[in-house]
Amino acid sequence: MSELARFQSAFAEALTGDAAGLAPWLADASAEPRLAVYRNTVAKGCADAVAAQFPTLVRGVGEAWLRDAAVIFARGHPPVSASLADYGAAFPGWLADFPPAADMPWLPGLARIDWAWRAALFAEDRPALTARAFTALTPEDHASLGAELHPAAQLLWFDDGTPSLWQALQADDAAAGIELSPAPEGLLVTRPELTVLTLPLGSGGHAFLAACRAGRSLAAAGEAALAAQPDLALAALFPHLIGAGAFARIQTPRSDVS
Amino acid sequence: MRQGLTAGLSLKPPHFADALAAPGEGLWFEVHPENYMAAGGPRLAGLAAVAERWPISLHGVGLSLASDAPPDADHLADLRRLVDRFRPALVSEHLAWSRSGGSYLPDLLPFPRSRAALARISDNVARMQDALDRPVLIENPALYLPLQGHELQETEFLAELTQRSGCGLLVDVNNAFVSAHNLGYSAEAYLAALPAAAIGEIHLAGHSADLGLGEALLIDSHDAPVAEPVWRLYEQLIARIGPRPTLIERDDNLPPFAALMAERARAHAVLAREVEHV
Structure with a gap:
C-alpha cells in the first residue's frame, strides 16, 4: 500500500474518533485537537443533506433533533456519492429502529413521503x-x-x-x-x-x-x-x-x- | 481575460431569479456540479436559464483528485454530461481528497505532499481532463492541520502539477490567508511564489474563527463577507499577475443578492483598474 493510501486510511479512521494510526503524520501535540475541524465539517455536510432531504421531519421534530439523528445515522451509513442530494435513502428505514424515535411511530412514514417528494423533484x-x-x-x-x-x-x-x-x-x-x-x-x-x-x-x-x-x-x-x-x-x-x-x-x- | 469574464458570483437556487435579472459587464456565475447531477427538475432548469444569459463555471467539490485511486468513473461521466450541456467557461476542482473505502466524506481533506503523491495526483488530473476533453483549474486548499511527510512546498507542488498535467490554477486567496495563518507562514510569500501564467481564476471568500480554538484557528467557512486582509492580498496578486476571472464565493449564511453584488462590484473595480494599467 502506498504512503498516500496508508495516510488516507488512517485519516478516515481518525475522523471516526481513533487518531492513533495518524500519529506518524501529526507534527506535534497541537495537531490532534485540529482534527475536530474535519470531523465537524463531515458531520455538518451529512446533517445539511439529511435536513434538506427531509423538510417535513424538520417541521415535525425540530431541526436540532433531526440533525443530531442525522449525525448518528451517518456513522453507520456514510454517503457513497458526492451528489449529496442522493444521500438518505436508508434514513426512513433506519428511523424505524432508532430508539429515541420510538415514541414517534409516525416519523418513518413522514420520512418515506419526503424521500418520494425528493425523488419526484429530481426525476x-x-x-x-x-x-x-x-x-x-x-x-x-x-x-x-x-x-x-x-x-x-x-x-x-x-x-x-x-x-x-x-x-x-x-x-x-x-x-x-x-x-x-x-x-x-x-x-x-x-x-x-x-x-x-x-x-x-x-x-x-x-x-x-x-x-x-x-x-x-x-x-x-x-x-x-x-x-x-x-x-x-x-x-x-x-x-x-x-x-x-x-x-x-x-x-x-x-x-x-x- | 478569458471570454471577457471579470468578477462573478457563486450561485445558489434561491438567487436564480436575481441572477437572471442582474446587470453587470463581465458577470458570470459558478456552481458546484455535484448539486446538478440529477436526471431533471427545477434546479437544473434554473441553471439552464442562467446559463443562457451568463457564462457559467463548474467548480467541483467531490472528485477526490488527491485520492490514491483514479477518479470515480460515474462521477466523471456525470460531470461530462454537465460540461456538454452547459459549455462552462471554466471548470475546476480541488487539491484534496474526499473518498475513502467506498464512502464519500463531505470535506476537502489534506495529505502529505510527497513526490509519489504528486505523480498520482498529476495522473488523476490528466484523467479528469481526458474525460472532459478540456483543461481544468486546480484550487489550493484551506489547511488546518500541521502534517509531517511533506517533500514539497504547496506552491512547488502546484507548479509541478501544472507542468505535468497541463492544468491551470484556481487561486483561493482566502484559503491562502487561512492556511498561512493556521500553519504559520507568510501568505504574501505563498502567493508571490505561484506561477502567474498558470493562474486562470481567483476565489475570494469569508472566513471565521474556530468555535473551540478561537482566532488561533481560522475556518474557511464561506459564510461571511470577504475580510479586509484578503482584499489587500487580492489587490497585490492582481497587480502582479494582471486581471483574472474572480469569484465572490458564498455557500452559507446566504445574504440578499444585492449584498453579494456589492462585493462583486469591488472585485470588478480592482480588475478594471488593472486593465487600465495594462
Whole structure:
C-alpha cells in the first residue's frame, strides 16, 4: 500500500474518533485537537443533506433533533456519492429502529413521503399524458393498451393516515400538534412540470396505479381498482389521475403480464 | 481575460431569479456540479436559464483528485454530461481528497505532499481532463492541520502539477490567508511564489474563527463577507499577475443578492483598474 493510501486510511479512521494510526503524520501535540475541524465539517455536510432531504421531519421534530439523528445515522451509513442530494435513502428505514424515535411511530412514514417528494423533484423531465390522448381511446384500446407512469411518479400506501399528517405539516401554522388517523391512505407524488404535486389516493386509485406500474392493461387496472374498492367511481378515476400528471404515455402492455 | 469574464458570483437556487435579472459587464456565475447531477427538475432548469444569459463555471467539490485511486468513473461521466450541456467557461476542482473505502466524506481533506503523491495526483488530473476533453483549474486548499511527510512546498507542488498535467490554477486567496495563518507562514510569500501564467481564476471568500480554538484557528467557512486582509492580498496578486476571472464565493449564511453584488462590484473595480494599467 502506498504512503498516500496508508495516510488516507488512517485519516478516515481518525475522523471516526481513533487518531492513533495518524500519529506518524501529526507534527506535534497541537495537531490532534485540529482534527475536530474535519470531523465537524463531515458531520455538518451529512446533517445539511439529511435536513434538506427531509423538510417535513424538520417541521415535525425540530431541526436540532433531526440533525443530531442525522449525525448518528451517518456513522453507520456514510454517503457513497458526492451528489449529496442522493444521500438518505436508508434514513426512513433506519428511523424505524432508532430508539429515541420510538415514541414517534409516525416519523418513518413522514420520512418515506419526503424521500418520494425528493425523488419526484429530481426525476427525468417528461411531458405528462394529456386528457385528449385518453379521450381518443376506444373500449378495445382499454383492453389492449396500458398507461406508463410518469418518471417522476411515486406511489405510496400506508396502513394509517400518514399522508394526511404529512399534508397538515406542510402548512405554516402546523405546530398545533401531531394527530395520526388510523384509516389507511395512499398518496401519489409526481411532477408533470417543474412543481411537485401530491394527490391523496384511496385503495382503488392506489390499486389502479400499481397495476399500471406493473405494466397491465387499462382494463385490467380498472378491474384491480374495483376489486380493491367496490364503490369506486371508475369512470372518473383515470381522468382524475391524468389531471394530476400521473402518466407519461399510453403504451402496449408488457408481454409478461396481462 | 478569458471570454471577457471579470468578477462573478457563486450561485445558489434561491438567487436564480436575481441572477437572471442582474446587470453587470463581465458577470458570470459558478456552481458546484455535484448539486446538478440529477436526471431533471427545477434546479437544473434554473441553471439552464442562467446559463443562457451568463457564462457559467463548474467548480467541483467531490472528485477526490488527491485520492490514491483514479477518479470515480460515474462521477466523471456525470460531470461530462454537465460540461456538454452547459459549455462552462471554466471548470475546476480541488487539491484534496474526499473518498475513502467506498464512502464519500463531505470535506476537502489534506495529505502529505510527497513526490509519489504528486505523480498520482498529476495522473488523476490528466484523467479528469481526458474525460472532459478540456483543461481544468486546480484550487489550493484551506489547511488546518500541521502534517509531517511533506517533500514539497504547496506552491512547488502546484507548479509541478501544472507542468505535468497541463492544468491551470484556481487561486483561493482566502484559503491562502487561512492556511498561512493556521500553519504559520507568510501568505504574501505563498502567493508571490505561484506561477502567474498558470493562474486562470481567483476565489475570494469569508472566513471565521474556530468555535473551540478561537482566532488561533481560522475556518474557511464561506459564510461571511470577504475580510479586509484578503482584499489587500487580492489587490497585490492582481497587480502582479494582471486581471483574472474572480469569484465572490458564498455557500452559507446566504445574504440578499444585492449584498453579494456589492462585493462583486469591488472585485470588478480592482480588475478594471488593472486593465487600465495594462
